[in-house]
Amino acid sequence: MDINSFKIEDFYVESLGETKVESPLYKSYSGTEIVKEFVKDDQRVLYDASLESFKKAMESGNEPISFEKAGPRKDLFFNPANTKAAIVTCGGLCPGLNNVIRSLVMGLYYRYGVKNIVGIPYGYQGLNPEYGHKFINLTPEVVKDIHLFGGSILGSSRGRQDISMMVDTLERNNINMLFTIGGDGTLAGNYVIAEEIERRGLKIALAGLPKTIDNDVNFIQKTFGFETAFTTAAPILRDAHNEATGAYNGIAIVKLMGRDSGFIAATAALAMPDVNFVLVPENEFELKGENGFLNSLKQRVMERNHALVVVAEGAGQNLFTGGDVVKDASGNIKHKDIGLLLKDEIGAFFKEQGMEATVKYIDPSYIIRSEPANPSDSIFCTSLAMNAIHGAMAGKTGFVVGRWNNVFTYLPIPVATKTRKKIDVNGELWWSVLESTGQPMNMK
Template identity: 25%
Template sequence: MGMNILVAHGGGPTAVINCSLQGVVEAARRSGQVDKIYAARFGAEGILKDDLMDLTSVIPAVVARLGDTPASAIGSCRRKLTDADYPAVLETLKRFNINAFFYNGGNDSMDTCHKIDELAKREGLDLRVIGIPKTMDNDLVLTDHCPGFGSAARYAALSAAELALDASALPIHVVVLELMGRNAGWVTAASALAARLTNCEVLTYLPELPVDEDKMLADIERAYAKGNGLLVTVSEGVCGPDGRLLADTGIVDGFGHTVPGGTAQHVADAIIQKLALKARAEKPGLLGRASIPYVSQVDRREAYDVGRTAVEAALAGKSGYMVSIEAVRTPNYQSSMGFVPLAEVANAEKKFPQEWVEGGNKIADAFFDYALPLMGGDLPQYAILR
């Protein structure tokens, strides 16, 4: 008799979370040690409701297509499990004779993963628990970076470059681009690459650095006056000196996080009203985590590998760890898979280093030394004629 495994997704999908799912399914099949491959439909919700999908017989051609499929092919949720939920989770795991559980998510999911591992150990269950990292925000600790970040960063950088070229080709307005990232500015920082790719003016604002709106507007006015058009990129989570979001929707999600949004529109309105310039706000929003044509091939490969490695580790008896990515950047970028104890990653958050921001709105070379290899390497070369 082989093992039964269960995989679940937690939180917002990334452009490559299905690559990790593909890695899980293909590694399980290759091992010859797995009887049943289950997936929780809509993450923790599915586990609580005994709503598991049986992926054991999905044909290989469909599994192979997961790598080009955005969002989560098995569904996810934002429900954060409470202490009262764990007995029901364990019941489901027992009922389906699950021997290995893989939770693919961010900080909150690693916390859940850790608690399930501890509970199973306490109850003497034969259950291996491995966390598979995922977050476009790149804010998990003890891993060089997170699967999903490289693609979101590539999206931010190339979209910003495309908008910067548009803004400079028809310099009738300041263009403000809002990018996702509640508390961590990693993705928004990547948008600053637009300045290097295009020679256009780009100002970038991250949630880690409180923004003085008067100084911001003065900087915008000065940059726009150069006459080459201007792109301003802002994280949805940008705050003022009082620590409050520049634009506050007042909405709170299921994890108790305030939902940000409307920051770009807020900045565009201020430009129109206080500087008497034209401005428009663009907010691709969820497209920043769902767009397949902008996927980083490095990110895609690594996302597959964290899924594959999780299964191989569980089959080898490991439990209570998250797969991590270890990387070297010189002379060439190379990454390999490692493991960190779940207890050490749960609920911790890796913030963007403030010393990588210069003058409040320029991103230092050190960030690009770190992030460029993750964005896929093959960056566009534009024809710059003007």
């Protein structure tokens, strides 16, 4: 992610038009007992909040890169009494989906008085009438307990649908705002829908909420579900460590999700510092050779008679040769199974070395992503949902809600989806992993 490849204007969110409706929050927030300061559109959050960056901006006279601050606006674009909202969840499951759905419904219904809310079933498929999926009426009674469960009550799907057909569906059903909950592919789809809506001259707000346990959305500190994912993974690593130490030269391999970014593997390893090797997509490694992974693993086992290896699903793809490139319905490359490769290669290597070894392989990925949100993620989901509502009601469109420097922001979707956020192998997170595991910096 090179911030210099962006212009200042890239970070300004689009709006549907002039805001003329007084927010119903104004009366409840401006009484004698409660005083709430509404956010103005010119309030912004600096990308780089360091003193050094501030001084450079002052010296150059150039406006620094910043993001629009999220929050309630005093004046709205939509009249709540005449507003119909829709919610859709796309892509793979993720902890917190039901929390976000619940918070969107509760916030729209009780805080703004929007009574007409529908859920679109099975992702963007639900906007394609050819599938025959029926909209779900969402009320506080319907969603009041869904946060207690993992998954999504709306269901989900991957893959693209015809943009014109989806906008036809929104227009035909008189939907004024669409909340899309998903990762970079979903968000990119959100923006393409917003462009078609603008081309037709329609007044429909498109708001995105960043859902991916991989935590790989640009200019967003944390995506919802990520914290639950590594928190759930940590005790699995503990148990894998116990399994490894329970056998002479025991080796446990745990594969965690992380197609292109290894944040879950790295963070879970820091949370459970019994891990000896963390393999991530950002740090290419080789199996064989004096400095390769297998030889480094051998040295570890010779010293301590056990080892715990954590590998992200997208790590080590350079080790596979031949075969066709296969993509999923969303257009993402389906990676080869690095976990099974490591299991086979480690077993064969120790046999060649004449060393006894017991290798165990654990893949808890689909269990982790189906977990209910933990308390911290639950709080985060509620804040994301409320800020998405504030933005959409004010007529903002084509944006995703995020958090930067611990402040909630509105970010134009194109800058969030231009590239994936990845671990900086020269940054603090990766250095912390190296210090915790003791693994070599490079295994090539």
